[in-house]
Amino acid sequence: MTTRPQIRGQRSPLLICAMLLIPCMVQAQANFLLIVSDDHGAADSGTYGNREIGTPNLDRLAEQGIRFDAAFTTQAICTPSRTSLYTGLYPMRHGAHRNHTNVNEGTLSLPHYFQPLGYKVFLAGKTHIGPEEAFPFELLSTEGISPFSTSIRDYFRAMRVVFHSDEAFVMVVAASLPHTPIGEHRYPDSERYTSSTVTLPPYLVDTAETLRARAGYYELVSRFDKDFGVMLQMLDDSPAADLTYVIYLSDHGAGFAFEKWTNYDAGIRIPLIVRAPNRRNAGASSSALVSIIDVLPTMLAIAGQNEQQSIDGRSFAKLIDKPDLDHRDYIFATHTTLGIRNASDPMPIRSIRNQRFKYIRNLNPEGVLTNNVTETAQSAWHSWLLAAQQGDENAQQRIHAYQNRPEEELYSLEADPFELKNVIANPGYAPMLANMRTALELEMARQEDLGLKAGHTESNIGFVAKFLWATKLAWQRLRGLFGAD
Numbered sequence: 047m048t049t050r051p052q053i054r055g056q057r058s059p060l061l062i063c064a065m066l067l068i069p070c071m072v073q074a075q076a077n078f079l080l081i082v083s084d085d086h087g088a089a090d091s092g093t094y095g096n097r098e099i100g101t102p103n104l105d106r107l108a109e110q111g112i113r114f115d116a117a118f119t120t121q122a123i124c125t126p127s128r129t130s131l132y133t134g135l136y137p138m139r140h141g142a143h144r145n146h147t148n149v150n151e152g153t154l155s156l157p158h159y160f161q162p163l164g165y166k167v168f169l170a171g172k173t174h175i176g177p178e179e180a181f182p183f184e185l186l187s188t189e190g191i192s193p194f195s196t197s198i199r200d201y202f203r204a205m206r207v208v209f210h211s212d213e214a215f216v217m218v219v220a221a222s223l224p225h226t227p228i229g230e231h232r233y234p235d236s237e238r239y240t241s242s243t244v245t246l247p248p249y250l251v252d253t254a255e256t257l258r259a260r261a262g263y264y265e266l267v268s269r270f271d272k273d274f275g276v277m278l279q280m281l282d283d284s285p286a287a288d289l290t291y292v293i294y295l296s297d298h299g300a301g302f303a304f305e306k307w308t309n310y311d312a313g314i315r316i317p318l319i320v321r322a323p324n325r326r327n328a329g330a331s332s333s334a335l336v337s338i339i340d341v342l343p344t345m346l347a348i349a350g351q352n353e354q355q356s357i358d359g360r361s362f363a364k365l366i367d368k369p370d371l372d373h374r375d376y377i378f379a380t381h382t383t384l385g386i387r388n389a390s391d392p393m394p395i396r397s398i399r400n401q402r403f404k405y406i407r408n409l410n411p412e413g414v415l416t417n418n419v420t421e422t423a424q425s426a427w428h429s430w431l432l433a434a435q436q437g438d439e440n441a442q443q444r445i446h447a448y449q450n451r452p453e454e455e456l457y458s459l460e461a462d463p464f465e466l467k468n469v470i471a472n473p474g475y476a477p478m479l480a481n482m483r484t485a486l487e488l489e490m491a492r493q494e495d496l497g498l499k500a501g502h503t504e505s506n507i508g509f510v511a512k513f514l515w516a517t518k519l520a521w522q523r524l525r526g527l528f529g530a531d
Contacts, residue, residue, distance in 0.1 A: 075214070076289060076290070076348050076349060077290040078290065079281060079293070080217065080218045080295075081218075081274065081295075082128070082131070082219070082295060082296065082297060083221050083223060083274075083294075084172060084220070084221055084223060084225040085224055085226075085297070085299065085300050085301050086296035086316075086317065087296070087298075087299035087300050087312055087313075088296070088299075089312070090300065091267065091317060092104070092105045093108035093319070094113070099239075100238070100271070101267060101271040103271045103274045104274060104319070106275075107274075107292065107294060107319050109329050110321050110328050110329075112321075112327055112332060112369050113318075113332070114334070115331055115332065115333050116332075116334060117295065117317070117318035117336045117337075118315055118336070118337055118338065119298045119316050119338045120137055120339060121137050121379060121380050121381055122314050122379075122381065123298065123306070123386060125174050126142055126144075126145065126380070127298050128172075128175055129149055130338050131297070131342070132155040133149065133153055133156075134342035134354065134359035135339060135359075136339065136378065136380070137380050138493040138495045138500065139358060140153050142506070143502070144384050144502045146385055146386075147504065147505060147506055148503040148506045149176070150503065154356075155181050155182075157181065159346055159354070160345075160346075161182070165214045166184060166208070167215070168185070168208060168216070169185055169186070169217075169218045169220065170185075170198060170205065170217065170219045170220070171195070171198050171222065172220040172222050174506070176505075176507075186201050186208075187204055188201060189203060196228075197221075198219055201219070205277065206280055206284070208286075209284035209286045210286070211286075216345070219277065221273065221274075223267070224269070225301070231423070231424040232259065232262070233259045234262045235258070236261045236262050239261035239262075239264045239265055240261055244257050244260045244264065247312065247464060249303070249466060250302060251430045251433060251438070251441045251445075253429040253432075253441075255426035255428070256425070256426040256430070259426045263302075274294075288324075290323060291320065291323060292321040293318075293319075293320050293321075294318070299313040299314070299315070302424075302425040303430075309396075309397035311459070312464075314377075314379045330369045331369065332369040332370070334362065334365055334371060334373035335377050335399075337377055337378075339358050339359035340359040340360050341359070343357065344362050347361035347363040348363055376485055376489075377399040377400075378486070379397045380395065381394065382394045382395070382500075383413075383415065387417070387418060388416060389417055390416045391413030391414050391415070391416070392410055393410055394497050396486055396495070398482055398485050398486040400482075401459075403475075404457045405455070405486060406451075406454065407486060409497045409498055411451055415449045420449065454470050455468045456475060456482070
């Protein structure tokens with residue numbers, strides 16, 4: 047006999063309906079499988095043009111759906127970006143603009159919107175959001191393996207049960223890959239990729255250690271792709287296949303310098319692929335500017351709901367039918383070092399981007415940027431320092447550019463896609479600079495963004511979670527001492 051997956055954290059649908067002041071709806075027809083990878087830049091898969099990395103399953107999804115080439119997150123850090131995905135709000139508006147913090151009291155999220163419509167709303171894998179009452183997902187069980195597992199393999203059995211049920215569902219699968227392993231700040235060695243098969247983007251310093259780290263990152267991307275393929279095949283072999291929208295995206299870029307923890311495109315530009323149940327417009331691509339906050343209202347529009355005036359996101363459902371349409375004029379993103387591990391000086395950053403230009407304002411240009419890259423030598427930073435000490439001028443320049451930011455930056459993205467040449471002082475760009483400054487200031491004012499004075503919420507990592515995390519880390523280290531696999 048088929049059994050339902052075990053769940054935790056379920057909330058009364060009647061209570062949610064009362065909160066939203068709308069009646070509960072009958073079951074909708076469209077299901078949603080929302081898959082989120084962790085620390086995976088848009089440029090790092092085959093379908094986005096990387097011919098060195100093997101991602102056949104992500105590539106297959108793009109052949110069956112629509113690839114969005116200009117999709118962006120709101121902040122290149124885990125908690126703020128995931129919270130924006132689930133709430134449709136910018137970080138300053140949902141309150142969790144610092145990593146590891148809760149949302150503001152009364153904030154609504156994806157389950158609040160979909161449970162009253164008759165959906166079962168599941169989450170499998172990584173959470174890193176809070177508090178629990180603001181995100182009342184039904185958490186899929188790993189059936190005795192670990193109630194806190196972030197490996198999506200542990201949820202396959204429970205997923206299969208959902209795919210074969212007759213209830214409408216929204217399933218969020220939040221993988222931990224290709225993030226560095228929990229408790230570690232380095233990518234693993236890889237046999238699949240070697241230093242000779244990896245080409246570094248020009249914003250990274252070309253050292254043997256950086257190449258090795260990049261190969262390890264590619265290894266984790268391919269591991270995610272393999273798990274992704276199993277999950278997609280399970281759906282395609284189930285009765286839910288013809289009713290389910292598949293949406294794949296990442297939270298932000300990888301954990302290298304100039305990627306995660308920055309407002310450069312390598313940090314905020316994310317992969318986004320949408321496959322409709324009838325696979326219409328299969329193999330198409332869209333160059334429209336899309337934000338991670340637009341995913342929730344898009345799902346709601348597909349489910350027959352009107353635009354939500356209380357959130358910042360805008361539905362891009364029209365692009366599924368007509369991928370060549372425009373969507374946004376600007377992409378707005380934020381950053382703060384406050385609340386992240388291994389940060390010292392506060393470094394609040396705001397940016398705004400259109401199709402051709404990126405404007406960045408650093409609100410504390412006297413500060414020095416520190417994070418896991420600089421303080422734990424993640425992604426071969428120590429080899430950059432050694433190269434700089436030995437007189438490598440490029441390493442010296444890249445280290446300074448990463449840790450010391452001017453008050454303003456402007457990049458012409460068509461001529462300089464890797465954002466290496468700040469043209470803020472070029473008089474030829476003065477009109478565009480004035481427009482971008484105004485647009486950024488208007489958006490900050492709309493969000494009541496106080497910059498350095500912005501308040502913050504409490505930590506979303508409870509005592510029990512901290513204890514379990516520390517226990518897991520200690521166990522991994524103990525196993526390593528004894529050479530265990």
